[in-house]
Amino acid sequence: MKTNRTRSQERVLKLLKTQKRSLSAQDIYSKLRRCNRPLGLATVYRSLDALKQEGVVIVRTLANGESVYSCLQQDQHHMTCVKCGTSIPINECPLHDLEDKLQQSHKFKIFYHTLEFFGICDDCTLAEDIP
Template structure:
């Protein structure tokens, strides 16, 4: 049985598919207004929640707590810098086989997964190492 979506949910889903990148609820709200398809911010959040629970939208929460939404097109994998917030997308996925095993062993329908590693990017790591070296007492 196909789930009946509201007009607001359809608009948001179509927008996310056309943007082809993860965006915040605020960005969705502004973009819909720019496209003369405005809706209230509360409606945007409610629609995103329904779409997420239905497996049509995935959410990624950044280290700063901001949530980014995208249409479910593929799994997402990232390296995220805790210092500058830079996020590097990984194209390979080391957990696809595990996903299938979990679905089978737990009778659990998986819509998508995310894999995120947090640390320091090369630029921030170099700056951090320099700061550490500068603060080390010289004898």
């Protein structure tokens, strides 16, 4: 199914495809502001919402409540430290079988899923032990 994207959506998607990390809407706005035809922050949010509904952009909510966006390349799984915010990718996924079953039993097309564990990383744990 081909989607008719706006120029703004194409610009946001193109930027996300070049990034090695997830970006907040504010980060995207700042990066696109540097070019000849800047986008407004509301336009960035609308574009991200449309791309998310299309299933080509994934959103994660960090421990601090901030939403970050990236291109959907694969399901994303992380362990995130609630103290320093470090996010460590997890490469294994126990949910693929469940995802397949849910799609069949509920007649629901799943674009992606996330799995997030929150806790305290080793560096923060060691820092707390220092007198």
